[in-house]
Amino acid sequence: MASDLPPYYFRTRENGAFVFRVEPEGRMRRIEMDQIAVVNIRNGEIKPHGDRSLSDTDMAAIRDWMAARQAELAARDLDDIRRTVDHLNQTAHWAQGKASDAELDQVTDALLMAMHDLRGVLVRRKADRVMRDREPG
Template sequence: MSGELPEYYFRVRENGAAVFRVDTENRQRRIEMDQIAVVNIRNGDIKPQGDRTLSDADLTVIQDWMAERTALLAKRDIDDIHRAVDHMNLTTQWAQSRATADQLEAVTDDLLLAMHDLRSVLVRKKADRLMKGDD
Protein backbone atom coordinates (compact mmCIF):
# COMPACT_ATOMS: atom_id res chain seq x y z
CA MET A 1 0.00 0.00 0.00
CA SER A 2 1.22 3.43 -0.76
CA GLY A 3 0.79 6.69 1.10
CA GLU A 4 -1.87 7.42 3.62
CA LEU A 5 -5.16 5.61 3.70
CA PRO A 6 -8.40 7.54 3.42
CA GLU A 7 -10.37 8.19 6.59
CA TYR A 8 -13.48 6.55 5.12
CA TYR A 9 -14.04 3.48 2.97
CA PHE A 10 -17.23 2.84 0.99
CA ARG A 11 -18.04 -0.80 0.20
CA VAL A 12 -20.32 -0.47 -2.79
CA ARG A 13 -23.59 -2.37 -2.70
CA GLU A 14 -26.34 -2.59 -5.27
CA ASN A 15 -28.24 0.49 -4.09
CA GLY A 16 -25.53 2.33 -2.17
CA ALA A 17 -22.75 1.37 0.18
CA ALA A 18 -21.67 0.31 3.62
CA VAL A 19 -19.55 3.11 5.10
CA PHE A 20 -16.50 2.36 7.24
CA ARG A 21 -14.19 4.59 9.21
CA VAL A 22 -10.60 3.46 8.60
CA ASP A 23 -8.28 3.33 11.62
CA THR A 24 -4.56 2.64 11.48
CA GLU A 25 -3.70 4.37 14.76
CA ASN A 26 -3.82 1.34 17.01
CA ARG A 27 -1.23 -0.62 18.94
CA GLN A 28 -0.85 -3.39 16.39
CA ARG A 29 -0.64 -0.88 13.51
CA ARG A 30 -3.24 -2.94 11.69
CA ILE A 31 -5.91 -1.53 9.47
CA GLU A 32 -9.22 -1.58 11.26
CA MET A 33 -12.46 -0.73 9.55
CA ASP A 34 -15.40 0.19 11.75
CA GLN A 35 -18.74 0.25 9.95
CA ILE A 36 -20.48 3.51 10.76
CA ALA A 37 -23.41 3.61 8.34
CA VAL A 38 -25.32 2.15 5.43
CA VAL A 39 -26.39 4.45 2.61
CA ASN A 40 -29.01 4.05 -0.08
CA ILE A 41 -28.43 6.18 -3.17
CA ARG A 42 -31.91 5.63 -4.61
CA ASN A 43 -33.81 7.15 -1.70
CA GLY A 44 -31.01 9.16 -0.07
CA ASP A 45 -31.20 7.31 3.25
CA ILE A 46 -28.19 7.37 5.55
CA LYS A 47 -28.63 4.90 8.40
CA PRO A 48 -26.10 4.97 11.23
CA GLN A 49 -24.88 1.55 12.33
CA GLY A 50 -26.05 0.42 15.76
CA ASP A 51 -26.22 3.13 18.43
CA ARG A 52 -23.84 5.38 16.53
CA THR A 53 -24.49 9.05 15.92
CA LEU A 54 -22.86 10.41 12.79
CA SER A 55 -20.91 13.64 13.09
CA ASP A 56 -21.37 16.55 10.70
CA ALA A 57 -18.03 15.58 9.13
CA ASP A 58 -19.26 11.99 8.64
CA LEU A 59 -22.46 13.23 7.00
CA THR A 60 -20.60 15.64 4.73
CA VAL A 61 -18.23 12.92 3.50
CA ILE A 62 -21.12 10.50 2.97
CA GLN A 63 -23.27 13.05 1.12
CA ASP A 64 -20.31 14.03 -1.09
CA TRP A 65 -19.70 10.36 -1.89
CA MET A 66 -23.39 9.86 -2.69
CA ALA A 67 -23.37 12.82 -5.10
CA GLU A 68 -20.19 11.60 -6.82
CA ARG A 69 -21.51 8.03 -7.03
CA THR A 70 -24.84 9.17 -8.49
CA ALA A 71 -23.03 11.20 -11.15
CA LEU A 72 -20.75 8.26 -11.97
CA LEU A 73 -23.68 5.85 -12.31
CA ALA A 74 -25.54 8.31 -14.56
CA LYS A 75 -22.45 8.63 -16.75
CA ARG A 76 -22.16 4.84 -16.94
CA ASP A 77 -25.84 4.54 -17.93
CA ILE A 78 -25.35 6.85 -20.91
CA ASP A 79 -22.16 5.02 -21.88
CA ASP A 80 -24.07 1.72 -21.76
CA ILE A 81 -26.73 3.16 -24.08
CA HIS A 82 -24.10 4.31 -26.57
CA ARG A 83 -22.62 0.82 -26.45
CA ALA A 84 -26.09 -0.63 -27.07
CA VAL A 85 -26.44 1.53 -30.20
CA ASP A 86 -23.05 0.25 -31.40
CA HIS A 87 -24.12 -3.29 -30.65
CA MET A 88 -27.37 -2.82 -32.58
CA ASN A 89 -25.34 -1.65 -35.57
CA LEU A 90 -23.04 -4.66 -35.27
CA THR A 91 -26.09 -6.92 -35.02
CA THR A 92 -27.51 -5.40 -38.20
CA GLN A 93 -24.24 -6.02 -40.01
CA TRP A 94 -24.15 -9.61 -38.70
CA ALA A 95 -27.75 -10.25 -39.82
CA GLN A 96 -27.06 -8.82 -43.25
CA SER A 97 -23.70 -10.43 -43.96
CA ARG A 98 -22.94 -13.47 -41.81
CA ALA A 99 -26.03 -14.89 -40.12
CA THR A 100 -27.32 -18.25 -41.25
CA ALA A 101 -31.01 -18.89 -41.75
CA ASP A 102 -31.09 -20.98 -38.55
CA GLN A 103 -29.37 -18.23 -36.54
CA LEU A 104 -31.81 -15.63 -37.85
CA GLU A 105 -34.75 -17.91 -37.07
CA ALA A 106 -33.48 -18.26 -33.49
CA VAL A 107 -33.30 -14.51 -32.79
CA THR A 108 -35.62 -12.68 -35.18
CA ASP A 109 -38.80 -12.68 -33.08
CA ASP A 110 -36.99 -11.67 -29.89
CA LEU A 111 -35.15 -8.86 -31.69
CA LEU A 112 -38.27 -7.59 -33.44
CA LEU A 113 -40.26 -7.51 -30.18
CA ALA A 114 -37.45 -5.78 -28.30
CA MET A 115 -36.99 -3.22 -31.07
CA HIS A 116 -40.76 -2.62 -31.30
CA ASP A 117 -40.95 -2.11 -27.53
CA LEU A 118 -37.99 0.28 -27.56
CA ARG A 119 -39.37 2.21 -30.53
CA SER A 120 -42.78 2.57 -28.84
CA VAL A 121 -41.22 3.97 -25.68
CA LEU A 122 -38.90 6.33 -27.57
CA VAL A 123 -41.72 7.67 -29.78
CA ARG A 124 -44.04 8.22 -26.77
CA LYS A 125 -41.27 9.98 -24.79
CA LYS A 126 -40.37 12.16 -27.78
CA ALA A 127 -44.02 13.12 -28.25
CA ASP A 128 -44.29 13.99 -24.55
CA ARG A 129 -41.22 16.24 -24.80
CA LEU A 130 -42.56 17.93 -27.94
CA MET A 131 -45.97 18.50 -26.31
CA LYS A 132 -44.33 20.09 -23.27
CA GLY A 133 -42.42 22.39 -25.59
CA ASP A 134 -45.67 23.59 -27.20
CA ASP A 135 -47.17 24.77 -23.87
Protein backbone atom coordinates (compact mmCIF):
# COMPACT_ATOMS: atom_id res chain seq x y z
CA MET A 1 0.00 0.00 0.00
CA ALA A 2 2.74 2.48 0.91
CA SER A 3 4.20 2.29 -2.59
CA ASP A 4 0.81 3.24 -4.07
CA LEU A 5 0.60 6.52 -2.20
CA PRO A 6 1.14 9.81 -4.03
CA PRO A 7 3.98 12.04 -2.81
CA TYR A 8 1.53 14.88 -2.05
CA TYR A 9 -1.98 15.16 -0.70
CA PHE A 10 -4.16 18.21 -1.37
CA ARG A 11 -6.96 18.82 1.15
CA THR A 12 -9.27 20.93 -0.95
CA ARG A 13 -11.19 23.88 0.35
CA GLU A 14 -13.39 26.48 -1.30
CA ASN A 15 -10.61 28.57 -2.80
CA GLY A 16 -7.64 26.21 -2.86
CA ALA A 17 -6.06 23.59 -0.67
CA PHE A 18 -3.76 22.71 2.16
CA VAL A 19 -0.79 20.82 0.73
CA PHE A 20 0.75 17.88 2.57
CA ARG A 21 3.86 15.89 1.79
CA VAL A 22 3.06 12.20 2.26
CA GLU A 23 5.64 10.14 4.10
CA PRO A 24 4.53 6.50 3.88
CA GLU A 25 7.07 5.02 6.30
CA GLY A 26 6.76 7.24 9.34
CA ARG A 27 6.91 6.25 12.98
CA MET A 28 5.52 2.81 13.72
CA ARG A 29 4.97 2.27 9.97
CA ARG A 30 2.15 4.83 9.89
CA ILE A 31 1.48 7.18 7.04
CA GLU A 32 2.64 10.67 7.97
CA MET A 33 1.29 13.79 6.30
CA ASP A 34 3.33 16.92 6.84
CA GLN A 35 1.65 20.20 5.85
CA ILE A 36 4.00 22.14 3.60
CA ALA A 37 1.87 24.88 2.03
CA VAL A 38 -1.45 26.63 1.59
CA VAL A 39 -2.67 27.28 -1.96
CA ASN A 40 -5.17 29.85 -3.22
CA ILE A 41 -6.29 29.02 -6.76
CA ARG A 42 -8.21 32.28 -7.17
CA ASN A 43 -5.12 34.46 -6.97
CA GLY A 44 -2.44 31.83 -7.65
CA GLU A 45 -0.79 32.34 -4.28
CA ILE A 46 1.33 29.56 -2.79
CA LYS A 47 2.33 30.14 0.82
CA PRO A 48 4.81 27.81 2.52
CA HIS A 49 3.46 26.53 5.82
CA GLY A 50 5.30 27.88 8.84
CA ASP A 51 9.01 28.32 8.25
CA ARG A 52 9.20 25.76 5.46
CA SER A 53 10.96 26.24 2.17
CA LEU A 54 9.39 24.63 -0.86
CA SER A 55 11.63 22.72 -3.25
CA ASP A 56 11.39 22.99 -7.02
CA THR A 57 9.72 19.57 -6.97
CA ASP A 58 7.18 20.79 -4.42
CA MET A 59 6.43 23.89 -6.48
CA ALA A 60 6.07 21.90 -9.70
CA ALA A 61 3.65 19.45 -8.04
CA ILE A 62 1.61 22.30 -6.57
CA ARG A 63 1.42 24.18 -9.88
CA ASP A 64 0.41 20.99 -11.70
CA TRP A 65 -2.33 20.40 -9.13
CA MET A 66 -3.51 23.99 -9.42
CA ALA A 67 -3.81 23.73 -13.21
CA ALA A 68 -5.68 20.42 -12.97
CA ARG A 69 -7.96 21.77 -10.23
CA GLN A 70 -8.82 24.90 -12.22
CA ALA A 71 -9.68 22.76 -15.25
CA GLU A 72 -11.82 20.47 -13.07
CA LEU A 73 -13.70 23.41 -11.55
CA ALA A 74 -14.29 24.97 -14.98
CA ALA A 75 -15.69 21.65 -16.25
CA ARG A 76 -17.95 21.45 -13.19
CA ASP A 77 -19.24 24.96 -13.85
CA LEU A 78 -20.25 24.04 -17.40
CA ASP A 79 -21.82 20.80 -16.21
CA ASP A 80 -23.82 22.75 -13.60
CA ILE A 81 -25.09 25.11 -16.31
CA ARG A 82 -26.12 22.21 -18.56
CA ARG A 83 -28.00 20.69 -15.63
CA THR A 84 -29.64 24.07 -15.04
CA VAL A 85 -30.95 24.05 -18.61
CA ASP A 86 -32.39 20.57 -18.00
CA HIS A 87 -33.89 21.76 -14.73
CA LEU A 88 -35.49 24.78 -16.43
CA ASN A 89 -37.08 22.42 -18.94
CA GLN A 90 -38.39 20.23 -16.14
CA THR A 91 -39.68 23.33 -14.36
CA ALA A 92 -41.57 24.41 -17.47
CA HIS A 93 -43.13 20.96 -17.72
CA TRP A 94 -44.07 21.07 -14.03
CA ALA A 95 -45.55 24.57 -14.31
CA GLN A 96 -47.56 23.66 -17.39
CA GLY A 97 -49.03 20.40 -16.24
CA LYS A 98 -48.47 19.51 -12.62
CA ALA A 99 -48.25 22.65 -10.49
CA SER A 100 -51.23 23.84 -8.51
CA ASP A 101 -52.17 27.50 -8.41
CA ALA A 102 -50.89 27.70 -4.84
CA GLU A 103 -47.53 26.18 -5.81
CA LEU A 104 -47.19 28.58 -8.74
CA ASP A 105 -47.99 31.51 -6.46
CA GLN A 106 -45.04 30.50 -4.27
CA VAL A 107 -42.43 30.50 -7.05
CA THR A 108 -43.64 32.57 -10.02
CA ASP A 109 -42.22 35.96 -9.01
CA ALA A 110 -38.83 34.56 -8.01
CA LEU A 111 -38.58 32.53 -11.22
CA LEU A 112 -39.63 35.46 -13.40
CA MET A 113 -37.08 37.79 -11.78
CA ALA A 114 -34.25 35.26 -12.06
CA MET A 115 -35.10 34.49 -15.68
CA HIS A 116 -35.40 38.20 -16.53
CA ASP A 117 -31.98 38.85 -14.97
CA LEU A 118 -30.43 35.87 -16.77
CA ARG A 119 -31.97 36.86 -20.09
CA GLY A 120 -30.58 40.39 -19.77
CA VAL A 121 -27.09 39.13 -19.03
CA LEU A 122 -27.17 36.62 -21.89
CA VAL A 123 -28.48 39.16 -24.41
CA ARG A 124 -25.83 41.74 -23.43
CA ARG A 125 -23.02 39.19 -23.59
CA LYS A 126 -24.20 37.88 -26.96
CA ALA A 127 -24.45 41.43 -28.33
CA ASP A 128 -20.90 42.12 -27.11
CA ARG A 129 -19.62 39.01 -28.90
CA VAL A 130 -21.47 39.84 -32.12
CA MET A 131 -20.13 43.40 -32.12
CA ARG A 132 -16.60 42.23 -31.36
CA ASP A 133 -16.75 39.68 -34.20
CA ARG A 134 -17.93 42.36 -36.65
CA GLU A 135 -15.08 44.77 -35.83
CA PRO A 136 -12.35 44.80 -38.44
CA GLY A 137 -8.87 43.80 -37.42
